[in-house]
Amino acid sequence: MIEVVSAARCIACDICVKACPANVFDGGPGKVPVIARQQDCQTCFLCEIYCPADALFVHPNAEAPTGIAEAEITARGLFGSYARALGWKRGKAAGAENDPTFELRAFL
Amino acid sequence: MPQTSLRRKSADRTAPLNLEADVLVLGGGPAGAWAAVTAAENGRRVVLADKGYFGTSGATAPSNTGTWCVPPGEARAAQVERRAARAFGLADPHVMLRMLDTAHEALRTLGNDGYPFPRQSDGELYIANLRGPDYMRHMRRLALKRGVTVLDHHPALELLGADDAIVGAAGWDRQQHRPWQVTAGAVVLATGGCAFGERMLGATGLTGDGYLMAAEAGASLSGMEFCGQYGVAPAGTSLNKGLPYRWASFFDVDGEPLDMSAGDRHVAVAKGLLRGPVFASLDKAGPEIQDWLRRGQPNCFLPFDRIGLNPFTQRFEITLRGEGTVRGVGGIRLVDEGGWTGIPGLYAAGDAASREDIAGAVSGGGGPNASWAIASGRWAGAAAARTALSSRRDVAGKLRRLGGIGLVAHSARPEAEASIDVVAAVREEMLSIDRNFFRTGPKLRCSLSRLDGLWRDARAYLAGEGAAAIRTREAGALLASSRWALAGAVFRNESRGLHRRSDAPESDPNFAHRVRTFGLDEIGVALDRAIHAAPLQVARS
Numbered sequence: 110m111i112e113v114v115s116a117a118r119c120i121a122c123d124i125c126v127k128a129c130p131a132n133v134f135d136g137g138p139g140k141v142p143v144i145a146r147q148q149d150c151q152t153c154f155l156c157e158i159y160c161p162a163d164a165l166f167v168h169p170n171a172e173a174p175t176g177i178a179e180a181e182i183t184a185r186g187l188f189g190s191y192a193r194a195l196g197w198k199r200g201k202a203a204g205a206e207n208d209p210t211f212e213l214r215a216f217l
Numbered sequence: 218m219p220q221t222s223l224r225r226k227s228a229d230r231t232a233p234l235n236l237e238a239d240v241l242v243l244g245g246g247p248a249g250a251w252a253a254v255t256a257a258e259n260g261r262r263v264v265l266a267d268k269g270y271f272g273t274s275g276a277t278a279p280s281n282t283g284t285w286c287v288p289p290g291e292a293r294a295a296q297v298e299r300r301a302a303r304a305f306g307l308a309d310p311h312v313m314l315r316m317l318d319t320a321h322e323a324l325r326t327l328g329n330d331g332y333p334f335p336r337q338s339d340g341e342l343y344i345a346n347l348r349g350p351d352y353m354r355h356m357r358r359l360a361l362k363r364g365v366t367v368l369d370h371h372p373a374l375e376l377l378g379a380d381d382a383i384v385g386a387a388g389w390d391r392q393q394h395r396p397w398q399v400t401a402g403a404v405v406l407a408t409g410g411c412a413f414g415e416r417m418l419g420a421t422g423l424t425g426d427g428y429l430m431a432a433e434a435g436a437s438l439s440g441m442e443f444c445g446q447y448g449v450a451p452a453g454t455s456l457n458k459g460l461p462y463r464w465a466s467f468f469d470v471d472g473e474p475l476d477m478s479a480g481d482r483h484v485a486v487a488k489g490l491l492r493g494p495v496f497a498s499l500d501k502a503g504p505e506i507q508d509w510l511r512r513g514q515p516n517c518f519l520p521f522d523r524i525g526l527n528p529f530t531q532r533f534e535i536t537l538r539g540e541g542t543v544r545g546v547g548g549i550r551l552v553d554e555g556g557w558t559g560i561p562g563l564y565a566a567g568d569a570a571s572r573e574d575i576a577g578a579v580s581g582g583g584g585p586n587a588s589w590a591i592a593s594g595r596w597a598g599a600a601a602a603r604t605a606l607s608s609r610r611d612v613a614g615k616l617r618r619l620g621g622i623g624l625v626a627h628s629a630r631p632e633a634e635a636s637i638d639v640v641a642a643v644r645e646e647m648l649s650i651d652r653n654f655f656r657t658g659p660k661l662r663c664s665l666s667r668l669d670g671l672w673r674d675a676r677a678y679l680a681g682e683g684a685a686a687i688r689t690r691e692a693g694a695l696l697a698s699s700r701w702a703l704a705g706a707v708f709r710n711e712s713r714g715l716h717r718r719s720d721a722p723e724s725d726p727n728f729a730h731r732v733r734t735f736g737l738d739e740i741g742v743a744l745d746r747a748i749h750a751a752p753l754q755v756a757r758s
């Protein structure tokens with residue numbers, strides 16, 4: 110589930126507050142959003158790709174928070190890794206034209 | 218035709234929101250998106266309200282969606298016949314053909330509207346697959362461009378009736394903390410399926426709210442017993458995406474390969490899980506497949522990359538996530554080709570509706586469901602647009618609120634807290650492999666009687682106001698959906714597709730029909746004869 114909002118990276122745009130389908134964050138003008146309803150997180154990773162500053166980290170454990178530290182996420186280069194894999198940049202959609210899933214579907 | 222937005226920028230954001238529209242669409246997954254776009258293209262003023270955010274909400278947005286997309290021509294009829302033959306006698310080939318036609322046309326227009334489909338080596342666009350986040354973001358843009366008024370974080374709590382018709386809905390704006398109400402000439406329920414509280418991709422809002430609202434309006438459900446569909450996911454994760462497991466081997470806790478001889482991966486894994494932990498490895502994927510998997514399904518690899526494990530060489534523990542009616546089949550019973558529920562002014566599309574027409578008794582995942590969401594959304598949007606035009610009525614002073622459970626309690630001292638226990642009970646009864654995958658009459662009756670009891674308690678005590686009402690209504694909808702599913706499963710004393718009864722392992726020709734469920738305090742169950750009886754005669758394509 111959602112674990113970290115990096116205050117160092119966040120530009121306080123409130124996009125995640127709006128875009129999270131589970132309404133997990135509480136925001137406010139000029140403030141770094143807080144994770145207000147962590148248990149509601151559906152571990153969909155979508156806030157990460159909507160964030161223009163790669164400031165969010167979602168841990169794949171969907172059952173409970175793990176308490177992973179921001180330093181580890183930074184050290185392992187995990188901020189923004191899902192957006193990069195998709196080709197999304199600074200919160201903007203891109204890269205669907207390079208999706209090779211159709212090659213895989215030929216095997217089904 | 219672009220319309221001016223129904224919402225003015227200067228509007229007071231604390232006062233209750235009251236809007237009038239021609240068509241109100243509840244739910245912003247693909248079905249709701251296509252319904253809203255279609256109604257707007259027909260010149261109607263459309264409001265779309267989603268529980269979450271139109272663009273990220275629902276089962277499609279976090280996934281990668283393969284559609285069932287066949288261009289017009291010979292192949293279409295052949296594919297339909299093949300699929301109908303696997304549907305255990307409950308599908309309707311005519312609807313399948315119609316769906317393929319509508320979905321193919323819609324997917325072509327998506328390309329023209331700028332959705333970036335990939336190109337195959339022959340230079341042709343591949344329009345049969347959509348990346349969830351990109352697709353739904355595109356649909357949001359398209360809807361806004363067509364003049365649809367979008368209300369994000371506006372869960373609908375109940376329908377509004379006047380005379381014998383549905384004329385709108387009311388709910389709670391969970392970010393501005395105020396009630397909302399939209400009156401409309403027609404309402405489309407596109408609230409998705411019911412995931413029974415499972416932690417899988419996209420499930421947070423999928424609590425069966427539309428089923429409950431439809432039943433409160435007097436509509437029936439169909440096929441709810443076909444909810445024994447499960448998806449493989451790495452243990453503890455939300456990633457129930459099946460595609461990578463095409464290249465997987467499965468092992469028990471001693472490292473022995475699972476017996477896959479029955480041919481059904483899910484049955485083998487479910488049996489394994491009853492004995493102990495099960496592990497998988499994507500060891501059948503060669504370098505090229507590995508590359509395509511990583512680039513095409515990147516979210517499937519987040520668990521591995523984030524915990525530091527190579528799934529192509531190492532083994533990892535897996536689980537089965539119950540997929541309820543999302544990759545199962547059941548939903549609101551439709552009575553005509555325009556998605557009409559049989560209640561004046563009320564339409565349904567996508568997973569909110571039964572998909573027996575196109576999937577029969579087997580999962581519609583992997584293509585049919587995505588195409589159904591598109592096509593049924595388009596049909597319901599067009600039909601609602603027609604109804605809205607012909608049924609303009611003055612509803613002033615006549616509005617009735619139709620919501621019951623979770624909103625209005627019989628007891629003098631209602632409370633909202635009980636929703637937590639209700640959700641826990643639903644999860645226990647409806648997700649358990651022992652009870653829901655391998656079913657028996659006694660186990661099903663036991664689950665049903667427990668949830669019937671909880672329903673009676675909830676009718677007496679469960680109610681909330683404002684934001685709390687979102688939880689109490691979700692709990693009520695989960696409970697109602699579970700009871701229809703269990704009642705149908707008890708009634709269907711045989712095995713058919715996703716409904717696996719260990720105590721009646723064969724299919725019984727007497728049950729080669731759909732099962733309709735209806736009612737709230739007392740649940741009714743009936744065989745639905747002949748609705749889909751016509752065989753495919755002319756393969757018109």
Ligand SMILES: Cc1cc2nc3c(=O)[nH]c(=O)nc-3n(C[C@H](O)[C@H](O)[C@H](O)COP(=O)(O)OP(=O)(O)OC[C@H]3O[C@@H](n4cnc5c(N)ncnc54)[C@H](O)[C@@H]3O)c2cc1C
Nearest residue numbers: 244246247248268274275276283373409422567568584587
């Ligand atoms: C992991 C995964 C992968 C899948 N892959 C495929 C695939 O490859 N091919 C395929 O055919 N199918 C696939 N499916 C199934 C497919 O995603 C669904 O059939 C499809 O999303 C249905 O669209 P929908 O619009 O009906 O529902 P959804 O996309 O689920 O949207 C429902 C919407 O309704 C909203 N809502 C719910 N309650 C309320 C309320 N009370 N008020 C307002 N709004 C509400 C929700 O927030 C949500 O936005 C997959 C499903 C999953 C979970």
Ligand code: SF4
Nearest residue numbers: 129150151153154156
């Ligand atoms: S992972 Fe999904 S549900 Fe969780 S906070 Fe991010 S957007 Fe919200």
Ligand code: SF4
Nearest residue numbers: 119120122123125160
């Ligand atoms: S989207 Fe990113 S930058 Fe914007 S408020 Fe959220 S965390 Fe901060």
